[in-house]
Amino acid sequence: MATENELLQSIDGKLDQMLRLAALQLTSNMKQVQAILTLSAAGFERRWIADLLGTTPGTVSVTLAKAKAKQRPREIPTIDPATLVQAQESEG
Numbered sequence: 001m002a003t004e005n006e007l008l009q010s011i012d013g014k015l016d017q018m019l020r021l022a023a024l025q026l027t028s029n030m031k032q033v034q035a036i037l038t039l040s041a042a043g044f045e046r047r048w049i050a051d052l053l054g055t056t057p058g059t060v061s062v063t064l065a066k067a068k069a070k071q072r073p074r075e076i077p078t079i080d081p082a083t084l085v086q087a088q089e090s091e092g
Contacts, residue, residue, distance in 0.1 A: 023052055036063045
């Protein structure tokens with residue numbers, strides 16, 4: 001008869017299989033970038049996402065970093081017209 005530890009390991013393995021199947025089904029029609037973003041938003045670790053999608057953890061990290069950079073609002077520098085006029089007068 002299986003020990004309690006063996007039984008827990010068996011249950012853990014089956015739950016992992018179910019989780020992988022659900023994640024594969026969810027991302028099956030998605031491009032890799034969208035799949036990475038979706039699985040990351042669901043709380044999965046980069047290594048797990050990479051393993052599931054057949055890529056590297058580095059690719060997952062770069063994809064997430066690029067997505068984060070696109071979300072940041074870019075600051076537009078403001079220029080005071082009076083400062084420009086003063087600078088032009090002092091040069092001329």
